[in-house]
Amino acid sequence: MAQEIEFNLNGEQITCAVEPPTLLVDLLRDRFGLAGIHVACETSRCGSCVIHIDGRSVKSCIILAVEVDGCSVMTIEGLADGERLHPLQTAFGDCGGRQCGFCTPGMVMSALDLLQHNRDPDESEIREWMEGNICHCMGYHNIVGAVQAAASELQADTEV
Amino acid sequence: MHAFEYQHAETIEGAAEFLTQDNKAQLLAGGMTLLPALKSSLVAPTALIDLKGLIELKGACVDGDALVIGALTTHVEVAESEVINSAIPALTRLAANIGDAQVRNRGTLGGSLASNDPSADYPAAVLGLEAVIRTNRRDIPAAEFFTGKFETALQTDEIILAVRFPIPEQAAYVKFPNPASHFAIVGVMVVRDARGPRIAVTGASACVFRARELEDALRTDFNEHALDGLKFHREDLIDDLYATAEYRAHLVMAMARRAVAMASTRG
Numbered sequence: 386m387a388q389e390i391e392f393n394l395n396g397e398q399i400t401c402a403v404e405p406p407t408l409l410v411d412l413l414r415d416r417f418g419l420a421g422i423h424v425a426c427e428t429s430r431c432g433s434c435v436i437h438i439d440g441r442s443v444k445s446c447i448i449l450a451v452e453v454d455g456c457s458v459m460t461i462e463g464l465a466d467g468e469r470l471h472p473l474q475t476a477f478g479d480c481g482g483r484q485c486g487f488c489t490p491g492m493v494m495s496a497l498d499l500l501q502h503n504r505d506p507d508e509s510e511i512r513e514w515m516e517g518n519i520c521h522c523m524g525y526h527n528i529v530g531a532v533q534a535a536a537s538e539l540q541a542d543t544e545v
Numbered sequence: 546m547h548a549f550e551y552q553h554a555e556t557i558e559g560a561a562e563f564l565t566q567d568n569k570a571q572l573l574a575g576g577m578t579l580l581p582a583l584k585s586s587l588v589a590p591t592a593l594i595d596l597k598g599l600i601e602l603k604g605a606c607v608d609g610d611a612l613v614i615g616a617l618t619t620h621v622e623v624a625e626s627e628v629i630n631s632a633i634p635a636l637t638r639l640a641a642n643i644g645d646a647q648v649r650n651r652g653t654l655g656g657s658l659a660s661n662d663p664s665a666d667y668p669a670a671v672l673g674l675e676a677v678i679r680t681n682r683r684d685i686p687a688a689e690f691f692t693g694k695f696e697t698a699l700q701t702d703e704i705i706l707a708v709r710f711p712i713p714e715q716a717a718y719v720k721f722p723n724p725a726s727h728f729a730i731v732g733v734m735v736v737r738d739a740r741g742p743r744i745a746v747t748g749a750s751a752c753v754f755r756a757r758e759l760e761d762a763l764r765t766d767f768n769e770h771a772l773d774g775l776k777f778h779r780e781d782l783i784d785d786l787y788a789t790a791e792y793r794a795h796l797v798m799a800m801a802r803r804a805v806a807m808a809s810t811r812g
Contacts, residue, residue: 388551405551405593406583429581430725432647441621441650447580448651451551452573452595495646516727517645 390454395463403450410434410445413460421461421490432518435491436460442498444517461490464497472538473497473531482531484522492518496532505536546583550592557602557704560594561681564702567591572704574617574656577648602655602706605629612636612712616655616705624649633674635716635734635808639666642720644727655705658690661697661752663783664728668753670718673734673745676710684709694751713738715767717807719800720748723787730788731796735804737767744801749793750781759801769805772798
């Protein structure tokens, strides 16, 4: 039986009815058209579907939609400030961290969680943190560089 | 996924009552074991009772000579807890290395124990520290809790509320992780307190176990070199594509030596 849930999605308050077995990733992509959440492995290994719930990164393919009742959900679509991209989004482009682009939204959302809890991670901390995100282009080097560049940019922003 | 009902638990008693009435219902905490199992139809509950709203089951405090951690405390909360790090730093290090960041953001202590995955990290800590699992019905000593592969002493209407860890003099957990999943191919918890040394091993067999012969070797000399020359042997070691039984036996010794060395230097 469908259940009504209420949650905040990228700043907007949402009420909708979902069947309990509906996965969060399917609700967000199919009902709300948030196709920036990518689906690859569907086994919680690859990290393409990473979003934030209440400020922490999670894999939306192993969370039920009903579980976010009362929560705050942010996807890659909610990251930019209007037309102004978030420093992480800019850095992935500038540093060649995007390659084919498929893993990028998940990578960015994972890295955002890291930078929100550790402003100045070193390379090994970034690599360890990003373990749950797989890049099939194997372009990890530039991805790590992009996270470092974004960390510097964000620190410069707060110092101004 | 097959159809099931979903309910938020309002109280522990209410959740237990639901389980009594429907023995095919299942509890949901972080869901990091349950959701993959549901998706691959390994389990087919009639209903899920979501415990996440029971915030009284979150958090940690020191109570006398023990550290008490609520069942719904997530791995990241354990990893970042000053209270836990001051009392038993081995637990914060263990939690910080479970799975990946997204699993740690969601998975819980109680959920991990109730699942009793043969390769999970927490069972080694709970067994090694001789912790007590407190449920809505009773206190279960760790030695009686883990009964087999994915099996525990929990009854169908029993809910883990908290885990009481006696604070040791020294402890360390070291694992050899599967590089993809970060599950322990072998993980060893070494503990030293007034009752003597204890070693608990996860990942190596279908269920976490104590390595008594290694404990005996450490009894007179708690030093990694006290394990020199010993060979670990056990009939039921896992032999799979990740590691042969022989290699797992070798890893038990290697992880035990590292854990003893770490416990000796860092407490």
